[in-house]
Each structure stands twice: as structure tokens, then as C-alpha cells.
Amino acid sequence: MRLPHFIRANVDSILDEWEKFAQAFKHAEGLDQTALRDHARGILLVICDDLECEQSSSERDEKSKGRAPPMPAETEAAMHGLSRYVEGFDVNESIAEFRALRASVLRLSVDSLALPSVAADDITRFNEAIDQAVAESLARFTDMKERRNRLFEALLSSSPDLNYILETTGAIIYANRAFSDVFQKIPAELIGNDFRSLCKPFVRDIERQLKSVVATRKTHRGEMFTQLDGGEERAYEYLLVPVFNPAGVCEAVAGSARDITERKASEERVRRSANHDFLTELPNRSLFRERLEHEIKHSTRTGLPLGLMFIDLDLFKEVNDRLGHAAGDQMLQEVARRISKCVRDTDTVARLGGDEFTVILTDVTLPDHIESIAAEILDELRRPFELAAGEASISCSIGITVCPGDGITPDELVRNADEAMYASKNAGRNGYQFFTVAMRGVGSGGPV
Numbered sequence: 001m002r003l004p005h006f007i008r009a010n011v012d013s014i015l016d017e018w019e020k021f022a023q024a025f026k027h028a029e030g031l032d033q034t035a036l037r038d039h040a041r042g043i044l045l046v047i048c049d050d051l052e053c054e055q056s057s058s059e060r061d062e063k064s065k066g067r068a069p070p071m072p073a074e075t076e077a078a079m080h081g082l083s084r085y086v087e088g089f090d091v092n093e094s095i096a097e098f099r100a101l102r103a104s105v106l107r108l109s110v111d112s113l114a115l116p117s118v119a120a121d122d123i124t125r126f127n128e129a130i131d132q133a134v135a136e137s138l139a140r141f142t143d144m145k146e147r148r149n150r151l152f153e154a155l156l157s158s159s160p161d162l163n164y165i166l167e168t169t170g171a172i173i174y175a176n177r178a179f180s181d182v183f184q185k186i187p188a189e190l191i192g193n194d195f196r197s198l199c200k201p202f203v204r205d206i207e208r209q210l211k212s213v214v215a216t217r218k219t220h221r222g223e224m225f226t227q228l229d230g231g232e233e234r235a236y237e238y239l240l241v242p243v244f245n246p247a248g249v250c251e252a253v254a255g256s257a258r259d260i261t262e263r264k265a266s267e268e269r270v271r272r273s274a275n276h277d278f279l280t281e282l283p284n285r286s287l288f289r290e291r292l293e294h295e296i297k298h299s300t301r302t303g304l305p306l307g308l309m310f311i312d313l314d315l316f317k318e319v320n321d322r323l324g325h326a327a328g329d330q331m332l333q334e335v336a337r338r339i340s341k342c343v344r345d346t347d348t349v350a351r352l353g354g355d356e357f358t359v360i361l362t363d364v365t366l367p368d369h370i371e372s373i374a375a376e377i378l379d380e381l382r383r384p385f386e387l388a389a390g391e392a393s394i395s396c397s398i399g400i401t402v403c404p405g406d407g408i409t410p411d412e413l414v415r416n417a418d419e420a421m422y423a424s425k426n427a428g429r430n431g432y433q434f435f436t437v438a439m440r441g442v443g444s445g446g447p448v
């Protein structure tokens with residue numbers, strides 16, 4: 001009996017035997033019998049057709065050297081390679097399927113005593129045909145794999161994010177274009193380099209995080225601010241992700257980093273605009289309240305008094321009326337600068353709105369300190385203002401209260417300073433007054 005006839009007559013038994021083996025593959029899980037068997041049956045039948053054709057001695061020679069005549073585009077074996085790629089098989093599993101198929105055919109043909117009558121030539125040709133099928137299947141499989149690699153490479157290369165893969169020791173396995181651009185290299189130059197040697201400014205952090213990702217097997221997320229390319233400082237958010245081999249061992253760490261400098265700057269602008277006055281860039285009313293509460297607690301803790309000043313420009317309306325609103329704005333900006341110059345960085349100058357400013361003086365060790373700053377502010381504001389629309393002069397009225405002497409809550413202190421400022425206006429402007437109990441209820445007393 002010829003081998004092709006044996007295979008055709010026993011194809012189901014051969015496939016039953018083969019299937020027991022093929023089902024054990026990790027990636028065969030979830031595949032039904034039809035999907036698993038389809039190509040195996042097809043491949044066997046194609047081989048049978050081939051064995052049944054006469055073969056010249058030169059064809060036999062070529063085939064035995066692995067040079068079969070060119071096949072049509074999609075042979076059954078090539079389709080097998082494509083399916084196995086899509087189903088997620090690995091190369092070894094794919095090759096093992098063919099070995100098992102060969103073994104099943106040969107063993108069953110021996111067991112059923114068909115062998116003595118099977119022509120030796122059929123066996124040789126069968127082996128060659130199986131080798132040919134392996135080659136076709138693998139060619140298609142690797143073709144797909146290479147294509148996928150090419151596409152992933154294109155995807156990663158075109159990404160503006162920095163993408164890279166590291167050995168667990170820190171050596172670079174892969175770096176995309178954005179990553180290598182930052183270090184002013186081409187990607188190939190980076191392969192094999194130790195990642196830590198590129199990132200000197202934060203080498204300790206990276207070393208610690210790399211170890212931790214490998215040890216904990218968990219993704220690490222972080223943000224860093226650095227001058228990676230020696231230029232201006234930039235902000236990055238980054239991920240370090242452990243990559244596991246099929247045995248579950250962490251074999252590499254995949255990293256990506258995104259430049260978030262612009263986003264951070266815009267968040268900072270939003271944060272500032274919520275807390276700062278647009279015109280003068282000083283803290284606004286809400287930040288002033290927050291700082292005052294904070295400084296009262298600080299004063300209670302340290303036992304050092306705190307001074308609060310309310311400053312209102314005198315007859316500011318006349319500047320607006322004479323030189324225009326824009327000139328008034330310019331004066332308010334300059335007033336903010338001049339007041340800020342009179343105090344320490346740790347003090348707070350705020351604009352509550354209109355022509356009203358406040359100053360929180362912290363850690364007042366000498367009682368005279370507040371008075372001398374008030375005098376300095378008065379002097380500063382008395383100096384003429386060179387505005388775009390012309391020269392202008394102004395003065396201001398200042399009300400002062402002290403914590404804990406005059407009060408210990410924000411509301412009390414604000415009311416006191418406001419009333420003292422009104423007392424100063426009433427006393428003829430261009431001066432300062434400390435709060436006294438006698439002033440209570442005389443000023444505007446509005447809430448701040």
C-alpha cells in the first residue's frame with residue numbers, strides 16, 4: 001500500500017493521535033477541534049497529492065536539498081503559519097506541531113503493518129514534504145512577526161514620548177528616536193549603554209526605582225524635573241514597567257517618559273490666577289486670608305507677634321480721572337512693587353481689590369519694626385510716579401493692628417486694621433494709625 005493511500009484512509013485516526021499532542025500547547029487553549037485540525041488535515045492532503053504525482057530524479061534532487069519549486073502565494077502550510085501567528089503560538093510550538101504530525105503518520109503506518117508495503121521512496125518524499133511545509137509555515141509566521149516588529153518600531157519611533165527598554169541591570173535594549181534625541185545620539189548608539197550613565201542628575205533615584213520595579217514586580221510612576229539635554233529644566237512624568245518572560249521572571253523593564261513642562265506651566269498659571277491678583281501679581285484676597293490664618297498659628301506657636309497693615313491709597317480716583325484708567329493701573333502695579341520692596345520675603349503683601357493693599361509682618365521681634373516699615377511705605381509712595389500718561393503723585397493711609405495684643409482671630413485683626421486705616425483717613429490721610437479700642441465701630445467694618 002502506498003503512503004498517500006494509507007494517509008487518506010486513516011486521516012481521522014492520525015489526527016486523533018496528533019491532536020492529543022497539539023492540545024497540550026499553551027496557546028492551543030481555547031482553540032476548538034476544527035480550528036486546531038483544519039490546517040493539519042489540509043497539509044496532509046496536500047502532501048498526499050504531492051506523493052501521488054510522479055517526480056523526476058532532478059525534482060527529487062532539488063527537493064532533498066530543500067529547494068522545492070516555487071509554491072502559489074498561500075499554500076495550506078503558509079495559511080497554517082498565518083493562523084498560528086494570529087492565534088499567538090510561538091515558533092517552537094508551531095514547529096512541534098509538524099514534528100508531531102510526522103510522528104503520528106509514521107507510527108500509525110508502522111503499527112498497522114502498512115510499512116512493509118509502503119514504498120521507501122514515499123517515506124523519503126513524505127519527510128521532505130513535511131520539511132517543506134514547516135518552511136512555508138515558518139516563512140509566513142516570521143513574515144507576520146517581522147511586519148509587526150516593523151509597525152511597532154514605526155509607532156514607537158514616531159511617538160513624541162521617550163520609550164525605552166532596559167535589562168534589569170540597567171543596560172539599554174531599545175531606545176526610540178525621541179529618547180535618543182534627548183541625549184543627542186542615534187538609537188543604535190545607545191543600545192548596550194548603561195542607562196544610569198546617561199542620567200547623571202538623577203542616577204540614584206533611577207537606580208533605586210529600577211531595583212524596586214524588579215524586586216516588587218510592580219510598575220513605578222513618577223515625575224521628575226531635570227535638564228536632560230543640558231538645556232532648560234523640563235518636567236517629565238514617567239513609567240517603569242516590569243516585563244516578564246514566559247516563566248514569570250522579570251527579564252526587562254520597559255520605560256516611557258512624557259514631557260509635561262507646558263502642562264505644568266499652565267497648571268501653575270491656573271493655580272496662580274486662582275490665588276493672585278491679575279494686575280499686580282500679588283496674592284489676592286483668598287490667599288491673603290489663607291496666609292493670615294497660617295501666620296496667626298505660627299505666631300501662637302513661636303510667641304512672636306504679628307503685624308497686620310491695611311493700606312488704602314488717598315484720592316486715587318483723581319489719578320484715574322486725570323490720567324485715565326490705564327495710568328491708574330500702571331500706578332497700582334508700581335505701588336505693589338514699592339510696598340513689596342519695604343518688607344522681607346517672608347512677609348506677605350496682598351491686594352484686596354481697588355486701591356486697597358494689606359501687609360502681614362511676621363516674627364516681629366522689635367515693637368518699632370512695624371512703625372518703621374509703615375513710615376518707609378509712606379515715603380516710598382510719596383515719591384512721584386512716572387507713568388506713561390504723565391507724572392502723578394499719591395499718598396496712602398495705613399491702619400495697623402498687632403496679634404496677639406489686639407486680637408487673635410483673622411476676623412478681629414482684619415476689622416481692627418480696617419478701622420485703624422479709616423482713623424488714619426479721618427486724621428487727614430498720608431499717615432498711619434495703630435488700632436486702639438476707642439476706634440472700634442468707627443471704621444467701615446466690612447468683612448474681608
Ligand SMILES: Nc1nc2c(ncn2[C@@H]2O[C@H](COP(=O)(O)OP(=O)(O)OP(=O)(O)O)[C@@H](O)[C@H]2O)c(=O)[nH]1
Pocket residue numbers: 279312313314315316317318320324325326327328329332353354355
Ligand atoms: N485704574 C484702576 N482703578 C481702579 C481699580 N479698581 C478700583 N479702581 C478705582 O479706584 C478708585 C478708588 O476710590 P476710593 O478708594 O473710593 O476713593 P479714593 O479716590 O481713593 O479716595 P479715598 O479712599 O477716600 O482717599 C475708584 O475710582 C475705582 O474706580 C483698578 O483695578 N484700576
